[in-house]
Amino acid sequence: MKHFHYLILICLLFFSISSFAQEISLHGQVTGVSGEAIIGANIKVKNKSVGSITDINGKYNIKAAPNDILIVSYIGYITQEINIKGSKVVNISLLEDTKKLDEVVVVGYGKQRKIDLTGSVSSANIDEFRKSPNTNLVQSLQGAVSGLNIGQVTAAGQTPSISIRGANTISGNSSVLIILDGIQYNNSLSSINPNDIASIDVLKDASSTAVYGAQAANGVILITTKKGAVNQKPRVTFSSSYTTQTPTVNLRPMNRQEYLDHVRDLYWDKAYLTDGSLNPAFNVATYVDPSMKDSNGNLSSNDFNWWKAATKTGYILENQLSVVGGSEKVNYLISGSSTNQTGFIINDKFKRQSLRVNLESQVTPWMKLGVQSFGSFVNQDGAEPSLWEIETQSPLLTPYDSNGNLIPYPFNTLDKNPFMTYLVDDYERHNFLFANIYSEIAFPFIKGLKYRFNYGNNYRTDIHNWASIYGAGITGEAYKENTQYADYTFDNILSYEKNFGKHNVNLTFVYGSAERKNNYTKADATGFDRLTLGYNNLNLATKQYTYSSAWREALNYQMARLNYKFSDKYLLTTTLRRDGFSGFATNEKYAYFPSVALGWLISEESFFKVKWVDLLKVRPGYGVSGNQTGRYSSLAKVTTSNAYVYGDGGSTVVGQELSSLGNTDLKWEKTTGINLGVDFKLLKYRINGSIDWYKNKTNDLLYDVAIPNITGFSTIRSNVGQLQNSGVEVNLTTINFDRKNFQWSTTFNFSTNSNKIIRLTGADTNGDGKEDDMIASNLFIGKSLGTIYGYQSDGIYQATDKIPSGYYVGCYKIVDQNKDGNITPDDRVVLGHTEPAYRVSMLNKFSYKKFTLSIFFNSIQGGKNGYLGANSPAVSRSDNSLRWNDIAGVNYWSPANTTGEYARSVSSPAITPTLYKDRSFIRLQDISLSYQLDFECIKKIGIQDLTVYVSGKNLATWTKWKGWDPETGQGLTTSGRPVMKGYSVGCNVTF
Missing domain, CATH: 2.170.130.10 (TonB-dependent receptor, plug domain)
Structure with missing residues (x-):
C-alpha cells in the first residue's frame, strides 16, 4: 500500500510535468470593431487562475494549454470565449454590447x-x-x-x-x-x-x-x-523617436540682387522710362543707404544671408520609459520621459524631463487610497535673435566686422543687430510639480454609497536670469526674475447609486474649495563696467532697480447632480452648482448654475422595428455656465508715480492715486445654452455617429465701458449686452472593410460655428431708435465678433488713371462708397469676418496583417467672405523702406509689372487700406505607417512586443493664402514665423 501511494504520487507528478510541457506561450491583440486597440481588456484562461491584461497597443501575452479556452472581456463589449485550438497567435475583435456601451x-x-x-x-x-x-x-x-x-x-x-x-x-x-x-x-x-x-x-x-x-x-x-x-507582473515599455523639422513654406528675405532691384523699384519714377523700360542712366548706388557703401561711395560687395545664419533644421528627440504592474492590493505606474526639441530659429529650444508616479492601494475591501503625481522640469535656456530684425537687415551688411566683433547697429540707426539678442547669457527654467491625493470609501453598510476626497496641489517656479553687454544702450544690462505659483483644490464627493427594479438612481454631491496665489520678484541693473559675473553680481551696476508683486484669489463651490434612468431607455440628468469667487463685488460673490438634460433610446422601444438601426438616441439639454472676471476687477485700484517735488532741486516724492474705478455691482457673465443631439449606430455597428445642434447666449458680458474723461478715468469694468453663439457638429465612423487580414475604417468630423452680438450698452446717440455700434472697438449689433470693418480696395492706380489728391501711381484704390468724391471714414464698410464657415477632418486607418497605415486630413473653410486674414504688404518710398529688407517674391506693382497685386508708390498715400485674403486650406496633417515584428522572432530575447514606425506631420497644405501659414494668419510679413513639417522614425518595445 505504501508503494501504491508513491506510484500515485509519481503519476500525478508526471501528469503535471506533461501538462506543463504542453503549455504554449500565446499572444495576440484585442481590438474593437473599428480596429482600434483596446487597452486594459481582461484575458483569462477558463477554469484556471491564469490571466493577463492588454497593454497600450491592445497586445497580450499568456501561458495556456493547446485546448484551453480564453475568456476575453472589457466594459462595454460582449464577453467572448475563444478556443485556442493549438494556435500560438490569437487576435480578438470585440463587439460592442448595445446594453453596455463605453463605460469609460x-x-x-x-x-x-x-x-x-x-x-x-x-x-x-x-x-x-x-x-x-x-x-x-x-x-x-x-x-x-x-x-x-x-x-x-x-x-x-x-x-x-x-x-x-x-x-x-x-x-x-x-x-x-x-x-x-x-x-x-x-x-x-x-x-x-x-x-x-x-x-x-x-x-x-x-x-x-x-x-x-x-x-x-x-x-x-x-x-x-x-x-x-x-x-x-511588471511590464516595461520603452519608446523612442527622432523627428526632423523644416518650414512648410519657403519664405525668405531678399538676397543682394533682389534687394537692389527693390530699391530701384522704389525709385521707379527715375529708374523707368515712360514705356516701362529701364532707364540706362539710373544708378541704384546713388540711392542706397550710406551704411551700405564704402568710403568711396561704392556699393558694398557683401551678400550676407541673415536668414540662413539665424536658422537651421530643427529636430525632436524623445525617449519614454514606463513600468506598469500590480497585485490585488496595490497597482502602480511609473514613467519617465526626456524630450529635446530644437526649433528652426537658432536658440528656439525646449527641453523637458518628467517623472510620473501613479499608485493605488485597496487598503480594505471598502477603502481605496491613491496618488497621481508628476514632476516636470523644463529648460528653455538661450534667447532667439529678433526675427523682424533678421528679416529686415540688408544683405549688403554683415553682423560682424573684419575682426569678428559684433556690429551693434549695422544701419547706423537705432535698428539693432538681431544677434545682440542672441549673444546673451540666458538661463530660463520652469519647474512644475503636481499631486492629487485621493481616497475612496465604499460604505459597507449602505450598498452604493461612496465618499471620495481629492486633494490636488499645483506648484510652479519660473526662473529667468539674463545678462547682455549690449543691453541698456551697450552699457550692459542684467536681471534676475523669479515667479512662484501655487494652488490647491480640495473636493469632497459623495455619490449614491441604487437600482429599484426598472429604476436606476445615481446621486452626486460635491463640496469643494480652491485657492491660488502668485509671487513675483525681479532685480534689474544697468550700466556695467564689466559683466564678467553676469547676472550673479548685480550690485556692480551703476543703476539698480527692484520690482515685486503678488496676488491671491479663492473659490468655493457646491454641486448636486441626479442621474436617473428608467427601463434602460429613459434618461434624466439634472445639476445645480453654486460658485463663489473672491474677484467679484461684495454683493455678487456667488452665483447659481443649473442644468437639465434628457435622453431617450428610441431603438429600445418595442414599436421601433428598423432592423438596420442598432441604436438611436436623442438628447435634448439646457444649462447655465459662467465666466469669471479678473481677480481685482470690481475694486478701485491704486498706483504709484512720481507725484511731488519739494522746492527747486528737491527730491521727487512718490505719491499714490486711483488708477481705476470700482464697481460694486460687477457680477458674473452667464452663458445659457441648449443642445439637441442624436446618437446612432447602424448596419450592425458598421456606421456609428452623432449629430449635435446648439445655441448659447451669454448675458451680462464683462466689458470696459467708456466713460467721460471728466471723471478722471476713461473706462469702468461693467456688465453689458448679450452675445449669441450657435453651430452644428457631426461625428461619423464607418467600418468600410473588416476581413481577416485587412481592415479599413474612416472617421469623419464636421462642425460649424457662428456668433452674433445681440446687444451692447443700449445707447442710442443718433436718435434713430437703433442701438449704437461700438465702431472704435469693432463691435457691431447683429454682426460677429470677428467682423472686418474697413476700406474696400479696388485694384491699384495706374499712370493713366485720374488719381485723387493724396494718392499716387502704385497706391491701392479705395472705393468711394457714398459717391461724395472724397475718401473719409464714412466710406468704411463690412468686408467679411475672420471666423470660418466650417471645419472638417477625415481619418482613414488601414490594417493589413502586421502593417497599420493612418492618414489624417484637416481642413478649415471660410465660405463666402469668411475666415479672412489681413495680408496686404504695401510699401512707399521712405528712409526706412529704402533701408529695410523685405520678403522675396512679393508681387509688388512697378512700371514693368503693372498687374502687380500689392502696392508700391513713391510717397505714402493719405489712407492705405488693408487687404483681406481667404485663409481656407486643406492639410495633410498626420500620416503614419507602423509594423509589428513577429513575436516568434523576438520572444527569445525577452521582448513581448516590438513595433517600428515612420510618420509625418503637416506634409502638404493646399491653400490660396500667400505667406507663412493660413492657420496662423501670418501673411507676407517680415515678422512671421513658419509652421513646421516633420518626418519621424520611432519604435515601441515592451518587455
Whole structure:
C-alpha cells in the first residue's frame, strides 16, 4: 500500500510535468470593431487562475494549454470565449454590447457609460496620433474632435490656442477649463508628458459643463492619466523617436540682387522710362543707404544671408520609459520621459524631463487610497535673435566686422543687430510639480454609497536670469526674475447609486474649495563696467532697480447632480452648482448654475422595428455656465508715480492715486445654452455617429465701458449686452472593410460655428431708435465678433488713371462708397469676418496583417467672405523702406509689372487700406505607417512586443493664402514665423 501511494504520487507528478510541457506561450491583440486597440481588456484562461491584461497597443501575452479556452472581456463589449485550438497567435475583435456601451467616458466628478450620456461629451481618439511628433498633448487633438479648435504652433514646446464651440465672451476670460485627474490644472500644458495620457474627454454643451459652473462657459477638457494594472507582473515599455523639422513654406528675405532691384523699384519714377523700360542712366548706388557703401561711395560687395545664419533644421528627440504592474492590493505606474526639441530659429529650444508616479492601494475591501503625481522640469535656456530684425537687415551688411566683433547697429540707426539678442547669457527654467491625493470609501453598510476626497496641489517656479553687454544702450544690462505659483483644490464627493427594479438612481454631491496665489520678484541693473559675473553680481551696476508683486484669489463651490434612468431607455440628468469667487463685488460673490438634460433610446422601444438601426438616441439639454472676471476687477485700484517735488532741486516724492474705478455691482457673465443631439449606430455597428445642434447666449458680458474723461478715468469694468453663439457638429465612423487580414475604417468630423452680438450698452446717440455700434472697438449689433470693418480696395492706380489728391501711381484704390468724391471714414464698410464657415477632418486607418497605415486630413473653410486674414504688404518710398529688407517674391506693382497685386508708390498715400485674403486650406496633417515584428522572432530575447514606425506631420497644405501659414494668419510679413513639417522614425518595445 505504501508503494501504491508513491506510484500515485509519481503519476500525478508526471501528469503535471506533461501538462506543463504542453503549455504554449500565446499572444495576440484585442481590438474593437473599428480596429482600434483596446487597452486594459481582461484575458483569462477558463477554469484556471491564469490571466493577463492588454497593454497600450491592445497586445497580450499568456501561458495556456493547446485546448484551453480564453475568456476575453472589457466594459462595454460582449464577453467572448475563444478556443485556442493549438494556435500560438490569437487576435480578438470585440463587439460592442448595445446594453453596455463605453463605460469609460469621463464626465465631471466621475465616469458614465456612453449610452447613458445626456450631454454633448466627446472622447478624443488620441491613440491614432501617439506616433506624431507632438511635444504638447493638445497638438494631437487638432481636428480630432468636432467643436474643439486647436491652433498651430510656431515655436518649440509651445502650447497652441484652444477653444470649444467658438466665442462666448467679448473681453472676459476665454480660456478652456482644463481638469487633470479630477483637479483643475492652471499650469502650462507643455509640462505634461503626452505619453502619460490615457484619455481626453471634452465637455461641450452647457448641460455637461454646468457641473463646473462659474469657470465652464468656454468648455471643459478632462485629461486622465494612465494607471497601474491589477494582478499583472511588471511590464516595461520603452519608446523612442527622432523627428526632423523644416518650414512648410519657403519664405525668405531678399538676397543682394533682389534687394537692389527693390530699391530701384522704389525709385521707379527715375529708374523707368515712360514705356516701362529701364532707364540706362539710373544708378541704384546713388540711392542706397550710406551704411551700405564704402568710403568711396561704392556699393558694398557683401551678400550676407541673415536668414540662413539665424536658422537651421530643427529636430525632436524623445525617449519614454514606463513600468506598469500590480497585485490585488496595490497597482502602480511609473514613467519617465526626456524630450529635446530644437526649433528652426537658432536658440528656439525646449527641453523637458518628467517623472510620473501613479499608485493605488485597496487598503480594505471598502477603502481605496491613491496618488497621481508628476514632476516636470523644463529648460528653455538661450534667447532667439529678433526675427523682424533678421528679416529686415540688408544683405549688403554683415553682423560682424573684419575682426569678428559684433556690429551693434549695422544701419547706423537705432535698428539693432538681431544677434545682440542672441549673444546673451540666458538661463530660463520652469519647474512644475503636481499631486492629487485621493481616497475612496465604499460604505459597507449602505450598498452604493461612496465618499471620495481629492486633494490636488499645483506648484510652479519660473526662473529667468539674463545678462547682455549690449543691453541698456551697450552699457550692459542684467536681471534676475523669479515667479512662484501655487494652488490647491480640495473636493469632497459623495455619490449614491441604487437600482429599484426598472429604476436606476445615481446621486452626486460635491463640496469643494480652491485657492491660488502668485509671487513675483525681479532685480534689474544697468550700466556695467564689466559683466564678467553676469547676472550673479548685480550690485556692480551703476543703476539698480527692484520690482515685486503678488496676488491671491479663492473659490468655493457646491454641486448636486441626479442621474436617473428608467427601463434602460429613459434618461434624466439634472445639476445645480453654486460658485463663489473672491474677484467679484461684495454683493455678487456667488452665483447659481443649473442644468437639465434628457435622453431617450428610441431603438429600445418595442414599436421601433428598423432592423438596420442598432441604436438611436436623442438628447435634448439646457444649462447655465459662467465666466469669471479678473481677480481685482470690481475694486478701485491704486498706483504709484512720481507725484511731488519739494522746492527747486528737491527730491521727487512718490505719491499714490486711483488708477481705476470700482464697481460694486460687477457680477458674473452667464452663458445659457441648449443642445439637441442624436446618437446612432447602424448596419450592425458598421456606421456609428452623432449629430449635435446648439445655441448659447451669454448675458451680462464683462466689458470696459467708456466713460467721460471728466471723471478722471476713461473706462469702468461693467456688465453689458448679450452675445449669441450657435453651430452644428457631426461625428461619423464607418467600418468600410473588416476581413481577416485587412481592415479599413474612416472617421469623419464636421462642425460649424457662428456668433452674433445681440446687444451692447443700449445707447442710442443718433436718435434713430437703433442701438449704437461700438465702431472704435469693432463691435457691431447683429454682426460677429470677428467682423472686418474697413476700406474696400479696388485694384491699384495706374499712370493713366485720374488719381485723387493724396494718392499716387502704385497706391491701392479705395472705393468711394457714398459717391461724395472724397475718401473719409464714412466710406468704411463690412468686408467679411475672420471666423470660418466650417471645419472638417477625415481619418482613414488601414490594417493589413502586421502593417497599420493612418492618414489624417484637416481642413478649415471660410465660405463666402469668411475666415479672412489681413495680408496686404504695401510699401512707399521712405528712409526706412529704402533701408529695410523685405520678403522675396512679393508681387509688388512697378512700371514693368503693372498687374502687380500689392502696392508700391513713391510717397505714402493719405489712407492705405488693408487687404483681406481667404485663409481656407486643406492639410495633410498626420500620416503614419507602423509594423509589428513577429513575436516568434523576438520572444527569445525577452521582448513581448516590438513595433517600428515612420510618420509625418503637416506634409502638404493646399491653400490660396500667400505667406507663412493660413492657420496662423501670418501673411507676407517680415515678422512671421513658419509652421513646421516633420518626418519621424520611432519604435515601441515592451518587455
